Each structure stands twice: as C-alpha cells, then as structure tokens.
Amino acid sequence: MGKCRVLIVGGTGYIGKRIVKASLDQGHPTYVIQRREIGLDIDKLQTLLEFKKQGARLVQASFDDHQSLVDAVKMVDVVICTMSGVHFRSHNILLQLKLVEAIKEAGNVKRFLPSEFGMDPGRMENAMEPGRVTFDEKMEVRKAIEEANIPYTYVVANCFAGYFVGNLSQMDSLIPPTEKVRFYGDGNVKGVFMDEYDIATYAIKTIDDPRTLNKTLYVRPPGNILSQRELVEIWEKLTGKKLEKIYVSAQEFLAPIKSLDFASQVGVGHFYHIFYEGCLTNFEVKEEASKLYPEVDYKRMDEYLKLYV
Incomplete structure (x- = not known):
C-alpha cells in the first residue's frame, strides 16, 4: 500500500x-x-x-x-x-x-x-x-x-521550545537571561516542552x-514534563552559573494585564494557565x-x- x-x-x-x-x-x-x-x-x-x-x-x-x-x-x-x-x-x-x-x-x-x-x-x-x-x-x-x-x-x-525553553520561559525575550530569572509562583508547576x-x-x-x-x-x-525550576536547573548546570531568583505571585503577575496590548494580554493569560494553574499536566x-x-x-x-x- x-x-x-x-x-x-x-x-x-x-x-x-x-x-x-x-x-x-x-x-x-x-x-x-x-x-x-x-x-x-x-x-x-x-x-x-x-x-x-x-x-x-x-x-x-x-x-x-x-x-x-x-x-x-x-x-x-x-x-x-x-x-x-x-x-x-x-x-x-x-x-x-x-x-x-x-x-x-x-x-x-x-x-x-x-x-x-x-x-x-x-x-x-x-x-x-x-x-x-x-x-x-x-x-x-x-x-x-x-x-x-x-x-x-x-x-x-x-x-514550543523555541518560545518557552531557550528563554527559560521569560516573557520578554527569546534568549536565556544572564543575571536574574523570574519564577511564576514557586516555579514548581509542571509544563510540557x-x-x-x-x-x-x-x-x-x-x-x-x-x-x-x-x-x-x-x-x-514523560522526559519533557518539567517545571520552570527544572528548566532553570538544567541551564545552570550547562553554564555553571547560578541565576538570581525572583518569585512572582499570581496577583503580581496579573496586576498589569489591563494596561497591555491585546496580544500581550493573551500571552499573559496563557502563561498564567500554564505556570500557575498547571493546565497542561493536571x-x-x-x-x-x-x-x-x-x-x-x-x-x-x-x-x-x-x-x-
């Protein structure tokens, strides 16, 4: 056939x-x-x-x-x-x-x-x-x-790894941060990359x-079900450099949403569901x-x- x-x-x-x-x-x-x-x-x-x-x-x-x-x-x-x-x-x-x-x-x-x-x-x-x-x-x-x-x-x-992994899931860049990384909540919610x-x-x-x-x-x-914290740990191991961790509560994360343009509001909403609610793995x-x-x-x-x- x-x-x-x-x-x-x-x-x-x-x-x-x-x-x-x-x-x-x-x-x-x-x-x-x-x-x-x-x-x-x-x-x-x-x-x-x-x-x-x-x-x-x-x-x-x-x-x-x-x-x-x-x-x-x-x-x-x-x-x-x-x-x-x-x-x-x-x-x-x-x-x-x-x-x-x-x-x-x-x-x-x-x-x-x-x-x-x-x-x-x-x-x-x-x-x-x-x-x-x-x-x-x-x-x-x-x-x-x-x-x-x-x-x-x-x-x-x-x-998609290109949008979520290379940047350690930071919203403002497509490349990894060099000094500080923002964690959504405690950074332990599992996503799929x-x-x-x-x-x-x-x-x-x-x-x-x-x-x-x-x-x-x-x-x-199973091998690609990871938390944001695990992604960051992989990166730190690869580079041999520790990043400063900034923890962002759900309330802080959503606070500026009304002031953003439409596409950014959509993005914030999607990140919230993935990294705070665990919608990909729950x-x-x-x-x-x-x-x-x-x-x-x-x-x-x-x-x-x-x-x-």
Whole structure:
C-alpha cells in the first residue's frame, strides 16, 4: 500500500515548515498550497521553492476561490492546516472554516489535522479573557469538522521550545537571561516542552494510524514534563552559573494585564494557565504520542538548551 498523499496549508509558517519537512522525511507525497495572496512576500516564496527542490509539489489555490481549494483537496488523502501564528487570529479561523467547507465538498479526505499544536482548547472553557477567544475559535473549527463528519486528529503539542525553553520561559525575550530569572509562583508547576520538529514528526505519524482517528493526540512525553525550576536547573548546570531568583505571585503577575496590548494580554493569560494553574499536566491522557510511537527519539530539553550555551 502506498503512502498517503498529504496537503499542507500554511506550510511557510513556524510549525508549517517543520510539518512539510516531516511529511517529506517520512516518505509521503507532499503537496503545499501556494496561495495567490502571497503577493510580494519573497521570504515565503523562497521557502516554497525550497520545498519544491526537496520534492514537494506546489499547488496554486486561494481562499477567495472555493473551487481552487476543493480541487487542491481532491489531489490528496490527508489535509493538515498550520495557519496559526504565535497567537491565533480570527482571520485565520474564517480561513479554516472555508477549508473545512472545501474538504466537506471534496468528500475524499481520510484525515484532517486542523491548526491546533498548542494547548487543548477542549479543556480551556474557563480560560480568562481576552486569551480565551483563541480557544473558543479553535473549538468553533472543531465543531464544524465534527458536524461535517470529516475524519480528524487534533494534535495538542503544548509548549514550543523555541518560545518557552531557550528563554527559560521569560516573557520578554527569546534568549536565556544572564543575571536574574523570574519564577511564576514557586516555579514548581509542571509544563510540557517540545522541540518543534518532534511535534511535526508525531503529527505526521498520526495521519494513517487508526488509533488516532477522531481522537486528540497529546504530545506529552514523560522526559519533557518539567517545571520552570527544572528548566532553570538544567541551564545552570550547562553554564555553571547560578541565576538570581525572583518569585512572582499570581496577583503580581496579573496586576498589569489591563494596561497591555491585546496580544500581550493573551500571552499573559496563557502563561498564567500554564505556570500557575498547571493546565497542561493536571489531567490524565489516553492517546500520548511517545507511547504510541516509541520509535521516535524525541529531543530532551537539556539537549535543546545546549543550542543556547
């Protein structure tokens, strides 16, 4: 039996680039949407041309042209959407709903992975505003998928290491602090931190696996369930230098939220749920990626942090 054909929408994005690579690496005929709206974005175009050089097929389509989306979907067995940025935008939700309509009309898709790859929106109904909108919108997409009877897998990948590990989970930088580190509460609440390519590898593994059909896959390998304190300890061991610890209470952390711009308010809310409430680890999971796919040698965070030394 041949490998299933995969269409990736949003392939030039942060997680999208890794999904394209993982699909190619696992031997799937890989198709990537080249949106007509790309305009003069030379970086995106060159990324797409690089995919082509690696063996991907570029497919011209536009969200303003429903038929072009339907035609693109009909070429493949699996559709993966990776259009989310750091913070999900309402505009992208509308585009995903258009994609769901195209998949429904095409009628041939064996699996759809919508743009998730973060926290589980199904567990965030009590999230604070305004960050809650990002979860509500993802649930809207899930509802449309399920109402259309489209076979799906939702991939809950937790924290991208690039945004949460290299900076020891500090909000104001992407690189490690040199003198002081802010701890959320006592720093002992457990999170889940993943190398972005490992997330992509696990996502592609699910696409023809009956065990993940119409299920949520949690990317939560035991070796990467760590507290912020443990991350800092790994860093201190790697560098041989102790950082000054500043402990920030929940009240102090949330105090300035009203004065921040929208994106920062969303970020603060998400950090609060992860590092004060433990929303990534305070429940049991069934379909866990490292148990389903023990052959994947996922990157531990001590290895990841060596990049920054």
